[in-house]
Each structure stands twice: as structure tokens, then as C-alpha cells.
Amino acid sequence: MKPQEFNSTDPIAWCPGCGNFGIREAVKLALSELGIAPWQTCFVSGIGQAPKLPHYITCNLFNGLHGRTLPVAIGAKLANPELVVIAEGGDGDGYAEGANHFLAALRRNADITYLVHDNQIYGLTKGQTSPTSEMGMVTRSTPWGVIMPAFNAPALAIALDAGFVARGFAGNVPHLAGLIQQAIRHPGFALVDILQPCVSFNKVNTAKWYRHRVYELGKDEPHDPTDRRRAFFKAREWGDRIPIGVLYRSERRPYDIARATHGTTPLAAREPDPAVITRLTERFR
Amino acid sequence: MAGIDFGLIVTGQAGQGLQVIAQALAGVFVRSGYHVFVSQDVMSRIRGGHNFTRVRIATKPVGADADRAQMLVALDAKLASLHLSELADDGLVLIDPDDGSRPETGHEIVAVPLRRLAREHGREVMTNSVALGAALALLQHDPEALRRPIQELFAGKGQAVADENLACARAGFDFVCAEGRTCRERIPRIAEDAGRLFLTGAQALGLGAIAAGVRLVAGYPMSPATPIFEFCARNAAEAGIAVELVEDEIAAINMALGAAFAGARAMTCTAGGGFCLMNEGLSLAGMTETPVVIMVGMRPGPATGLATRTAQADLLFCLSAGHGEFPRAVLAPADPEQAFHATIRAFRIAEEFQTPVIVLFDQFMADATRTIGNLQLPIANLQSAERQSLPEGAYRRYEASESGVSPFLRPGTKGQLVYVDSDEHNEEGHITESAEVRVRMVEKRARKAGGIAVMLEPPEVWPGPGRKTMVVGFGSTRGAVLEAVERLRGKGLDVGVLHICDIWPFPIDSVRAALEDSRRVITVENNWSGQVARLLRQEAGITAAGSVRRFDGRQFAVAEVAAGIERLAEGKTG
Numbered sequence: 001m002k003p004q005e006f007n008s009t010d011p012i013a014w015c016p017g018c019g020n021f022g023i024r025e026a027v028k029l030a031l032s033e034l035g036i037a038p039w040q041t042c043f044v045s046g047i048g049q050a051p052k053l054p055h056y057i058t059c060n061l062f063n064g065l066h067g068r069t070l071p072v073a074i075g076a077k078l079a080n081p082e083l084v085v086i087a088e089g090g091d092g093d094g095y096a097e098g099a100n101h102f103l104a105a106l107r108r109n110a111d112i113t114y115l116v117h118d119n120q121i122y123g124l125t126k127g128q129t130s131p132t133s134e135m136g137m138v139t140r141s142t143p144w145g146v147i148m149p150a151f152n153a154p155a156l157a158i159a160l161d162a163g164f165v166a167r168g169f170a171g172n173v174p175h176l177a178g179l180i181q182q183a184i185r186h187p188g189f190a191l192v193d194i195l196q197p198c199v200s201f202n203k204v205n206t207a208k209w210y211r212h213r214v215y216e217l218g219k220d221e222p223h224d225p226t227d228r229r230r231a232f233f234k235a236r237e238w239g240d241r242i243p244i245g246v247l248y249r250s251e252r253r254p255y256d257i258a259r260a261t262h263g264t265t266p267l268a269a270r271e272p273d274p275a276v277i278t279r280l281t282e283r284f285r
Numbered sequence: 286m287a288g289i290d291f292g293l294i295v296t297g298q299a300g301q302g303l304q305v306i307a308q309a310l311a312g313v314f315v316r317s318g319y320h321v322f323v324s325q326d327v328m329s330r331i332r333g334g335h336n337f338t339r340v341r342i343a344t345k346p347v348g349a350d351a352d353r354a355q356m357l358v359a360l361d362a363k364l365a366s367l368h369l370s371e372l373a374d375d376g377l378v379l380i381d382p383d384d385g386s387r388p389e390t391g392h393e394i395v396a397v398p399l400r401r402l403a404r405e406h407g408r409e410v411m412t413n414s415v416a417l418g419a420a421l422a423l424l425q426h427d428p429e430a431l432r433r434p435i436q437e438l439f440a441g442k443g444q445a446v447a448d449e450n451l452a453c454a455r456a457g458f459d460f461v462c463a464e465g466r467t468c469r470e471r472i473p474r475i476a477e478d479a480g481r482l483f484l485t486g487a488q489a490l491g492l493g494a495i496a497a498g499v500r501l502v503a504g505y506p507m508s509p510a511t512p513i514f515e516f517c518a519r520n521a522a523e524a525g526i527a528v529e530l531v532e533d534e535i536a537a538i539n540m541a542l543g544a545a546f547a548g549a550r551a552m553t554c555t556a557g558g559g560f561c562l563m564n565e566g567l568s569l570a571g572m573t574e575t576p577v578v579i580m581v582g583m584r585p586g587p588a589t590g591l592a593t594r595t596a597q598a599d600l601l602f603c604l605s606a607g608h609g610e611f612p613r614a615v616l617a618p619a620d621p622e623q624a625f626h627a628t629i630r631a632f633r634i635a636e637e638f639q640t641p642v643i644v645l646f647d648q649f650m651a652d653a654t655r656t657i658g659n660l661q662l663p664i665a666n667l668q669s670a671e672r673q674s675l676p677e678g679a680y681r682r683y684e685a686s687e688s689g690v691s692p693f694l695r696p697g698t699k700g701q702l703v704y705v706d707s708d709e710h711n712e713e714g715h716i717t718e719s720a721e722v723r724v725r726m727v728e729k730r731a732r733k734a735g736g737i738a739v740m741l742e743p744p745e746v747w748p749g750p751g752r753k754t755m756v757v758g759f760g761s762t763r764g765a766v767l768e769a770v771e772r773l774r775g776k777g778l779d780v781g782v783l784h785i786c787d788i789w790p791f792p793i794d795s796v797r798a799a800l801e802d803s804r805r806v807i808t809v810e811n812n813w814s815g816q817v818a819r820l821l822r823q824e825a826g827i828t829a830a831g832s833v834r835r836f837d838g839r840q841f842a843v844a845e846v847a848a849g850i851e852r853l854a855e856g857k858t859g
Contacts, residue, residue: 055706060704079551280520
């Protein structure tokens with residue numbers, strides 16, 4: 001399938017020039033290049049501007065609650081491992097409201113991909129501080145400037161030995177599409193934290209600001225994603241230079257395989273066995 | 286022979302193995318032809334404190350504790366005095382004289398050196414087995430009957446442990462026989478093993494879920510729902526289901542919804558507090574029309590309340606939980622038999638109407654163990670409900686229909702796409718803010734309530750409608766209420782029972798039909814505010830004359846219910 005065949009007719013509600021457009025192009029390109037058909041996908045998204053993305057491509061979609069993407073995505077994957085499950089949300093969705101689920105998902109290592117549109121601000125609620133807003137940033141909710149350090153999701157993921165940790169940039173679509181492809185192919189939990197300019201509310205981390213700073217790991221500088229210490233160091237690099245690319249990759253067994261009771265038939269395709277129920281009942285006699 | 290109705294209390298500290306005594310005695314008497322009812326009173330701690338278990342052994346079916354006990358087994362003699370008021374005048378107290386405490390009472394005391402005998406015949410930790418044997422001797426039952434229950438209880442710990450426990454029980458038995466002590470009442474074998482099932486409400490809920498074809502159980506531990514989760518986990522491999530312990534209750538319901546969206550029957554189980562956390566997810570199930578079964582166990586709140594005790598105070602909460610308006614069913618089974626069948630019904634309703642269904646129970650129902658007849662497996666229900674055939678053309682997840690139910694399709698169906706949204710959506714499932722579509726979708730979802738109502742079991746009316754006084758209740762109070770009313774009828778009172786299991790959508794017509802010719806309606810409920818009375822007034826326009834209420838975290842006693850009904854039936858205000 002060509003990327004444009006993933007286009008949807010649903011009218012797009014993003015601001016003109018939003019970084020989400022670049023992410024949408026990258027998602028379409030990645031699916032297209034992997035040869036995944038829309039009916040094989042299962043997107044799960046939360047609430048915010050980012051989670052609208054799946055409406056703007058053709059795919060299966062569960063657009064649930066703010067912050068609750070990951071448990072839904074894991075449930076869908078457990079029920080039917082044949083689905084290509086991609087969870088999608090913003091930094092507020094994933095790192096504030098859903099942070100506990102994020103921690104648990106990193107540990108569980110289910111075979112799903114998690115795309116976080118990280119614009120360091122709350123967009124849909126019109127410009128409040130997000131967990132990834134930089135120190136000192138002035139927003140509507142913190143007019144005195146942010147006084148807490150930003151949440152560093154990739155560094156946390158590496159600390160918890162996540163399966164696959166990458167950082168992408170919405171302004172570099174081919175590179176981002178490559179990261180998303182690798183994330184989908186990775187057997188286990190794959191995080192892609194995507195630096196995304198917000199044209200309406202984040203006047204600090206603009207497209208121009210990013211373009212001057214990002215550089216590609218593996219191309220502009222050699223990097224071994226299996227080197228955990230180095231990966232952690234790179235995940236914390238922020239300021240004049242910001243690395244994008246695959247930061248870390250581990251060999252952890254995905255949860256879906258480690259779970260013994262699953263057997264080979266997807267849960268969704270199983271039927272109860274009356275003999276088992278009779279046997280369980282007899283134990284109370 | 287006259288019927289036997291024997292009450293026994295076992296008391297001790299947490300960790301002393303009270304349950305072993307109760308379960309082994311039950312194992313003996315269930316297989317000797319009796320009906321047995323066991324309820325637990327447990328503190329929220331792992332060691333120490335004061336726990337007790339009530340065992341009732343009867344020749345007729347029983348669904349509540351005995352009014353009076355004839356025997357008190359105190360594994361810690363200091364605790365015996367706490368139960369003397371429940372002991373019949375001719376009842377006896379079994380204590381260990383080495384505890385150095387002797388209850389001050391006129392009751393007959395049987396002193397058995399429990400710990401010393403345990404040390405001599407096994408290990409001190411087997412003190413409970415010595416007491417078990419001693420109790421059986423007092424009841425003049427065949428000690429051989431202990432062999433099987435002890436084997437079942439301890440086989441998992443190795444044959445040597447089972448053998449030592451049996452030896453300890455035998456030592457306790459022989460000691461009492463040598464002393465020539467007996468109870469007033471003898472409880473001999475009256476029949477061959479009648480093959481009755483003996484299980485807790487929680488086990489029946491888990492069994493029902495497996496029988497209904499649950500495929501994913503997600504949960505977070507919280508009393509009184511934990512035993513359901515553990516039952517499912519223990520049998521997960523055999524039943525071919527996924528049982529997922531997750532980070533919190535929010536994750537639990539959302540994971541269940543994800544699995545259900547992907548086509549696997551899913552459920553979660555929790556207590557009132559955990560259900561609070563699930564409310565947004567409940568609303569999500571209503572909006573996305575995703576089938577899910579939520580088992581909610583009531584314990585006294587607010588907040589942590591009495592963590593290990595019982596209440597019926599979350600009824601109105603469950604009826605209105607979740608923001609927004611959407612159809613749901615709430616089923617409140619009274620006992621293991623109802624729990625099994627209500628759970629299967631819950632899964633059928635959830636699946637057919639693509640909406641959340643709550644199975645509402647309480648700590649008392651979940652933890653009490655009792656004998657029930659055989660469970661008829663509704664084999665026809667085990668098969669997956671026929672999915673509606675797909676319409677021509679592109680699939681529309683929320684296609685409006687007369688019943689309100691749209692065709693369900695699993696994502697991953699070749700050539701078709703499923704869009705599900707928590708935002709208001711159009712028939713395709715895409716986000717909309719159109720006022721017209723909004724109205725259509727609200728009405729479509731609301732229409733499902735009519736179909737759900739048809740699937741419900743009508744309330745139980747005994748012995749018939751329109752008695753002068755009708756006693757209304759729901760859930761776990763059934764056993765105590767039926768027995769109390771039977772007793773009052775024996776005294777000549779014209780009183781009947783309306784007991785509700787499937788409580789939402791509220792069965793307005795059958796409730797009115799049962800109550801309209803009555804002079805007085807009384808509710809019996811384990812809460813302070815009289816929630817059933819409120820519901821009767823709100824839904825059926827019937828005002829109860831009063832309510833028999835208990836809200837101290839303990840289940841009703843039969844005598845207490847009978848006295849309460851009698852007082853209100855005679856016209857005094859309650």
C-alpha cells in the first residue's frame with residue numbers, strides 16, 4: 001500500500017502548521033513500508049490533540065480516555081496477538097495522567113508500540129504546563145515559570161530496561177518513519193518519544209529551535225543502542241544538542257511470549273470447554 | 286428424628302488456623318448428609334487480634350448463621366469470653382488449660398491441652414488440628430471421617446504434613462473420649478454423601494465467569510474481591526484464560542475494555558473503593574459500547590472503612606456510577622448458586638447489549654461457605670452469542686438500529702475497519718459535535734435498556750404476593766430474611782418476602798405486583814440510609830413503613846431480622 005492510501009476522509013481538527021502533521025506522514029510511511037494493511041492495525045489513543053491522529057488515517061481504532069491508552073492497548077494485544085497494536089498520545093496523556101500505566105508498561109514489555117507526541121505543553125486545554133515543559137517556561141498555569149525539572153521519559157525507560165527506546169523529531173519525517181518501523185518490528189514494548197513543535201502554545205521549543213539542535217545518532221555521531229550506560233547518557237543530553245534516533249534496545253523477552261497460559265490460539269478466538277467447567281465444579285464436592 | 290441445627294464458633298488469633306477447623310468440620314458433615322453454613326469474621330491483619338468463624342450444621346438447608354452456638358472452640362482462651370453471650374446455656378467451651386486463662390462463666394468447660402498434644406503428636410502449629418479432633422469427639426462423630434478433609438487441606442504441603450495433622454486430630458479426639466466428655470447433642474452420619482457442592486460466594490463468582498467463557502480477568506487486590514481474582518488465577522492455565530494483575534483499578538477496567546474491544550470476553554473484580562477508581566472506565570464502556578463485567582464487592586465505607594467486613598451501602602452508587610447517561614445492568618446475587626447463574630447472565634447481557642454489567646456482592650456473601658445443590662451448567666450459553674451478520678458495504682460500528690444494538694466486529698477482520706471513540710461519535714465511530722447526531726446516539730444507547738430488562742430474572746416472591754406485610758431486600762440478606770419470615774409465619778404473622786437479585790433496570794412491574802395489595806412494606810438492608818427503601822420510592826412509588834438496618838460491618842442474625850420485622854409489622858416506627 002502507498003502511504004496516501006492510509007489517508008482518511010475525517011476532517012482534520014489540528015492547527016495549521018502543527019507538528020502532528022509530520023507525525024501523521026511518518027506513521028503512514030512506516031506502515032506502508034512495513035506492508036501492514038489498515039485492517040491489521042489496532043491504534044489505541046487517549047485524549048488531546050495527538051490522540052486524534054488515528055482518526056486521520058485508516059486503521060482500527062479505540063480512542064479511549066485521557067491517560068489510559070496503555071492498559072487498553074495491552075488488553076487488545078493480549079486478546080489478539082495478531083494485531084499490530086500502536087498506542088498513541090501526548091506528553092500530558094502519557095507522562096502525567098497515565099504515568100503509572102507508563103511505568104507498568106515499561107516493566108510488562110508487551111509487544112506494542114507507543115508513540116508519544118511530546119510538545120512540552122498542554123495543547124487542547126490551551127497552554128498549561130506539561131510534565132516535559134522546561135524549567136523556567138512561563139505558561140498559563142505557571143505564570144511564575146516552571147519550577148520542577150522536566151520528566152525525561154526516555155531516560156526513565158532506559159533505567160527500567162525497556163525493550164526499545166527512541167527519540168524522534170516531527171520535523172524529520174523520513175527519519176521518524178524509520179524509527180516507527182523499527183519500533184513496530186521490535187518484539188516487546190517500544191517507546192518513540194517524538195519532539196513536536198506546538199505552533200499555538202509553545203513559543204520556546206519551536207521548529208526552528210529544534211532544527212538548530214537535533215542531530216541523528218548513528219549518522220552524525222556513532223551510537224551503540226545496546227550500550228545502556230551510553231544510552232542513558234544520550235537520553236539526558238538536552239540543550240544545545242539534542243540526539244534523535246534509537247537510544248536503547250534490550251533483549252528482554254516480550255510479555256506475550258513469557259505468559260505461559262496464552263497457548264497458541266488468541267484469547268479472542270477461544271471458546272469455553274464444558275469439560276473443564278465440570279471438572280472445576282467437581283472439586284467443590 | 287428431630288432435625289439437627291447445631292451452631293459452633295471457633296475463635297482465635299489471625300494465623301492460628303481457624304479456617305482449617307471450620308473447613309475440615311464442614312468437610313466431615315457435608316459428606317455425612319448435612320447442610321453446612323460457615324461464615325468468617327476476620328480482622329484486617331495477618332497475625333494476632335481476634336478472628337472467629339461460625340459453623341452451622343443442619344438437616345435442612347440454611348443460609349444464615351445459627352442464632353445460638355452450642356459449642357465454642359477457643360484456640361486462645363482469653364478470647365472465649367467475647368463469645369459467651371452467643372453460647373446457649375447448655376453449650377460448652379473448649380479451651381487449652383495451658384493458656385492460663387479460664388473464662389468466668391457458668392457454661393461447661395472442656396479443657397484439652399491442645400498445644401501440648403500438638404507438640405507430642407506433630408508440631409505446635411498443628412494446635413488447630415488437635416482442637417478439630419477434640420470437637421469432633423464432643424459431637425460423637427466417627428474420627429475416620431476426618432481423614433479425607435485433612436488430606437485435602439494439607440496434601441499440598443506434603444504427605445508428612447497431612448499425616449502429622451491427622452495424628453494431632455486423632456490425639457485431640459482420643460483425649461476427649463478418654464475424659465468421657467460429650468456435647469448435649471450428637472451429630473452422627475445421617476446419610477451417604479449427598480454430593481452437595483460446598484463453596485464460597487467468591488468461588489461461585491469465579492466459576493460462573495469461567496463457565497460464561499471469560500477470557501481475560503484484570504484486577505488489583507482488594508478485599509472482598511481478591512478471592513475471585515485468585516480463583517481465576519489458580520485455574521487460568523486449565524481454563525485457558527489470561528489473568529492479569531495490573532498496576533491499579535483504572536488499568537484493570539481499561540485493560541478489560543481493550544481485550545473486549547479485540548473480541549475476548551473480559552471482566553474485572555474489585556471492592557467499592559476500587560470501583561470508584563473504575564468509574565471513568567465504566568463510563569467509557571457505556572460510551573464505546575464495549576461489553577464488560579465488573580464484580581463489585583461491598584464493604585463498609587466511606588474510604589477504607591472496615592476493610593474486611595460487610596455492607597450493602599454501594600447499591601445506589603453502582604446504579605448511578607460513571608458520568609453521563611448510559612444503560613447498564615446490576616445483578617446482586619444472594620448466595621453461591623445465584624452468584625454462578627447471575628455471573629453467566631451478566632456476561633450474556635454484556636455481550637448481547639454491548640454495555641457494562643455489574644455483579645454486586647458483599648464480603649459476607651463472598652466469604653461465607655455453604656452447601657448448595659448441583660449447579661446446572663447452562664451449556665447452551667457457553668457458546669459464543671451469534672454475532673450479527675455484517676451489513677453490505679463498509680462496516681459501521683455504531684449503526685443505529687431499533688434495539689439500539691449495533692453489529693459487533695472484531696478489529697483484525699480482513700478488509701474491515703472498526704472505529705471506537707470515547708468522544709461522541711457518528712455511526713462510523715468518528716468524532717462529532719453535531720447536535721443532531723448527538724441526540725440520535727444518546728437515544729440509540731438508551732434504547733438498549735429495554736432489551737436488557739427482558740433478560741433479567743424477576744424478583745423472588747415468597748410465599749406469594751400481597752401478604753399483609755412484605756419484606757423487601759436484595760443480595761446477601763436473603764438467607765436471614767427467609768428464615769426470619771418463616772419463623773414469623775410460624776407465629777401466625779401474615780408476612781412475605783420480595784427478594785431482588787437483578788436489581789437494575791429496576792423491575793418496577795413485578796415489584797408493584799408483589800407489593801400493591803400489602804398493608805406494609807419493610808426493607809431489610811445492611812446500610813444506614815435505607816437504600817432499597819429509597820429505590821422503591823424512586824422507581825416504584827412505594828413508600829416503605831420502615832427499614833431493618835444494620836451498618837456495623839457485620840451480617841444480620843436471623844433473630845435480629847425477625848425481631849425487627851415483628852416490631853415494624855406491628856406498626857411501630859423504625
